[in-house]
Amino acid sequence: MSIQSCVTIINEWDIVAARQLGRNVAKELGFGIVDQARITTAISELARNIFLYAGKGQICIDKLNEGGKVGLAINATDNGPGISDIRQVMEDGFSTSGGLGAGLPGVKRLMDQFDIESSPGDGTKIKATKWLR
Amino acid sequence: MNKLIYGFIEENKLDILNEWIETTKDNADDRVLRVVSDQVFTSTSREFVDLIISNIKGTKEDYTSRLTDFAEKVVRLGWPLTFVTKGLHTFGEIVFEKMEKSELVTKDNQMEVIREFGAWMTPMNNEIVSVYSTTWEKTVSLQKIALQELSAPLIPVFEKITVMPLVGTIDTERAKQIMENLLKGVVKHRSEVVLIDITGVPVVDTMVAHHIIQAADAVRLIGAKCIICGIRPEIAQTIVSLGIDLNQLTTQNSLQKGIETALELTDRKIIVMEGAK
Amino acid sequence: MRIPILKLYNCLLVSIQWELDDQTALQFQEDLLHKIHETGANGVVIDLTSIDFIDSFIAKVLGDVINMSNLMGVKVVITGIQPAVAITLIELGIGLDNVLTALDLEKGLEKLQQELGE
Ligand SMILES: Nc1ncnc2c1ncn2[C@@H]1O[C@H](COP(=O)(O)OP(=O)(O)OP(=O)(O)O)[C@@H](O)[C@H]1O
Ligand SMILES: [Mg+2]
Numbered sequence: 001m002s003i004q005s006c007v008t009i010i011n012e013w014d015i016v017a018a019r020q021l022g023r024n025v026a027k028e029l030g031f032g033i034v035d036q037a038r039i040t041t042a043i044s045e046l047a048r049n050i051f052l053y054a055g056k057g058q059i060c061i062d063k064l065n066e067g068g069k070v071g072l073a074i075n076a077t078d079n080g081p082g083i084s085d086i087r088q089v090m091e092d093g094f095s096t097s098g099g100l101g102a103g104l105p106g107v108k109r110l111m112d113q114f115d116i117e118s119s120p121g122d123g124t125k126i127k128a129t130k131w132l133r
Numbered sequence: 134m135n136k137l138i139y140g141f142i143e144e145n146k147l148d149i150l151n152e153w154i155e156t157t158k159d160n161a162d163d164r165v166l167r168v169v170s171d172q173v174f175t176s177t178s179r180e181f182v183d184l185i186i187s188n189i190k191g192t193k194e195d196y197t198s199r200l201t202d203f204a205e206k207v208v209r210l211g212w213p214l215t216f217v218t219k220g221l222h223t224f225g226e227i228v229f230e231k232m233e234k235s236e237l238v239t240k241d242n243q244m245e246v247i248r249e250f251g252a253w254m255t256p257m258n259n260e261i262v263s264v265y266s267t268t269w270e271k272t273v274s275l276q277k278i279a280l281q282e283l284s285a286p287l288i289p290v291f292e293k294i295t296v297m298p299l300v301g302t303i304d305t306e307r308a309k310q311i312m313e314n315l316l317k318g319v320v321k322h323r324s325e326v327v328l329i330d331i332t333g334v335p336v337v338d339t340m341v342a343h344h345i346i347q348a349a350d351a352v353r354l355i356g357a358k359c360i361i362c363g364i365r366p367e368i369a370q371t372i373v374s375l376g377i378d379l380n381q382l383t384t385q386n387s388l389q390k391g392i393e394t395a396l397e398l399t400d401r402k403i404i405v406m407e408g409a410k
Numbered sequence: 411m412r413i414p415i416l417k418l419y420n421c422l423l424v425s426i427q428w429e430l431d432d433q434t435a436l437q438f439q440e441d442l443l444h445k446i447h448e449t450g451a452n453g454v455v456i457d458l459t460s461i462d463f464i465d466s467f468i469a470k471v472l473g474d475v476i477n478m479s480n481l482m483g484v485k486v487v488i489t490g491i492q493p494a495v496a497i498t499l500i501e502l503g504i505g506l507d508n509v510l511t512a513l514d515l516e517k518g519l520e521k522l523q524q525e526l527g528e
Contacts, residue, residue, distance in 0.1 A: 012431060012432045013431065015431070015432070016429065016431050019463075021448060033462075033493075033494045034313055034493070034494040034497050034498075036462075036463075036494070037462060037463045037492075037494035037495060037497070037498045038497075038501065040462075040463045041463050041464070041465045041498045041502065044463070044465035044467070045465055045466060045502075048432075048467055071488070084472050092503050099467070099470060100466045100469065100470050101465060102466040102469075102502045102503045102504055103465075103466050103502075105503065106466060106501065106502035106503055107505075109451060109501045109502070109503070110501050110502065129501060133306075208458075223411075241411060312497060313493065313497065316493030316496055316497065317493050319513075320492075320493060320513065323513055323514075323518075325513075349501050350500050350505050351493075351496040351497055351499075351500045352496075353494045353511060354491050354495075354496040354499060354500070354505075354506060354511055355491045355492070355493060355511065355513065356488075356489060356490075356491065356511040356512040356513040356514075356517065356518075
């Protein structure tokens, strides 16, 4: 079972909107302050990557309830250039934009589950989930 | 028909109880007897038989609340569930035998009495099992919480100095919990130095070392200093052979030395008073 | 929206009171460097008590502005990083090494005086 709400990312302000949506859902589901910060930060990273590298895309937040387990999933999708070497972008410190390169590997550490699907020309699809303890 | 059984139990309550205690004691394994005194055993047994009887006589609410109380007590005593269900079974057997002896059970009504017994015992049995297991689950989860709180207390020892002794095995889940408690505690007590004492942590592998380094890093970010105490020789060996760089950390081999360092860092020290012997 | 920068003796005080968007963060970087140049201040305290998350972008802007200030001969102390923020930063892999920190504004000013006095 899941209920979804989405924010389209086109400009910088949409990044703010996406993380506000995420924080509200996290609060509503009963996540603690630290997990709220983890989720908000993860959304910010994924949304900014869409803005910077794909130009346009979507962040969707799912409320999950699987057999009594409550959770939140962040779905980041875009039809941008895609990523050719996924192993490389998951390394700490790798960046093509002069950033810290902390975003993707960081999101993986902040959340409980992390899946990435991407190939050049096909856009990027990332799903990151956090379960309520 | 019911009246026949119930009336018999009421009349012979003491007899039944005594025989029940005898039989049960003979059959009970060490586990049951070792944990309680004779007196507790007898009084708990009486309570059990009373409970069975209150199922016959008393109101439904009375019975339910007694059952819960009883289950809690039994769980606390650490009696196994089989002991309780077997006890119920034994009770039935004793009553049946006694009724046979007093010729209340005859060839004619035998089947009927057995059916009646079943109808009376089965729901009681189910109920005992379900109450027992919920009580047990509740106890376990309470213990879990208690253990979590116990496992990483934060102790303000001096103004500006706080100690967190870690005891037991550290897994990822616990490490996260510990980090949260640590940071919240530092802010709450306005500590300038925190000492993490790992004397009580049996195994420090890469994962644990990594979490400890992260904790120390986070403490620095919120504006305090962190000293890791209780680095035993084997821990120092593991850490070095694992190639973990603990250089960014302040470490001490004992809590005592750690506290001395912490006092130094906050411009204080402990002195012997003049004139004291 | 611009983040106000106050002058207190030879120090600059910045208290960030609301969620930073990218533009505000970059604007702040520029404003602070100008203010340092303008006032000749030799210390800065940036208080983050009201900030409830920092992502890698904001962390980079903060880290950069600290390095730039250091280049201009100014010491910067960051204060009031919340436990939740510290934890997420560490998990992101951002240690903000070599950054001076203090629990709150008051202790931050104390620390700054210490650093400047020595
Ligand atoms: N949605 C995307 N589409 C295409 N490429 C992407 C996408 N997201 C990330 N990348 C690539 O992966 C690299 C690593 O991303 P990551 O978020 O880890 O670091 P960064 O954005 O460069 O720096 P930081 O997030 O620390 O500011 C990026 O530099 C970019 O080349
Ligand atoms: Mg990024």
